[in-house]
Amino acid sequence: MNIDTTYNEDNSFNKEKKIPMDNNILKNDSTNNNNNIFEKSSTNKVNNLEQSNDNIDLIMNIPINFQVILGSCSMQIAELVNLSKGDIIKLDRRIGEHVEININNQKIAKGEITIMDDDTRFGVKIVEIIHSS
Structure with missing residues (x-):
């Protein structure tokens, strides 16, 4: 200037x-x-x-851990070490109840177990998306 x-x-x-x-x-x-x-x-x-x-x-290429949780149970270590082939573990969910769908250990949805067309595989039908708060 x-x-x-x-x-x-x-x-x-x-x-x-x-x-x-x-x-x-x-x-x-x-x-x-x-x-x-x-x-x-x-x-x-x-x-x-x-x-x-x-x-x-x-x-899009980042791997995730996708889990469908059928149920859970509690048992003592003595019961765990005595498990053998053919033993049945009773879970806390009943047939027809929704299962948890988790991604990286975060619950993201609920689903129903379904049998796929070829009868050799299971699938999960998403029935509810859980929104995080």
């Missing part, structure tokens, strides 16, 4: 600040109009969306 100092008729100083002007700022041509603002905004949104998709792609 330049300051121009001149004398007035009464010999007092007159200080004027000169602000340099860039003529391109005021120029209204095709390179400096509102359309470019919108184009840049749209480009930024596309870039942000692409970056967001890249971030999602990064987490």
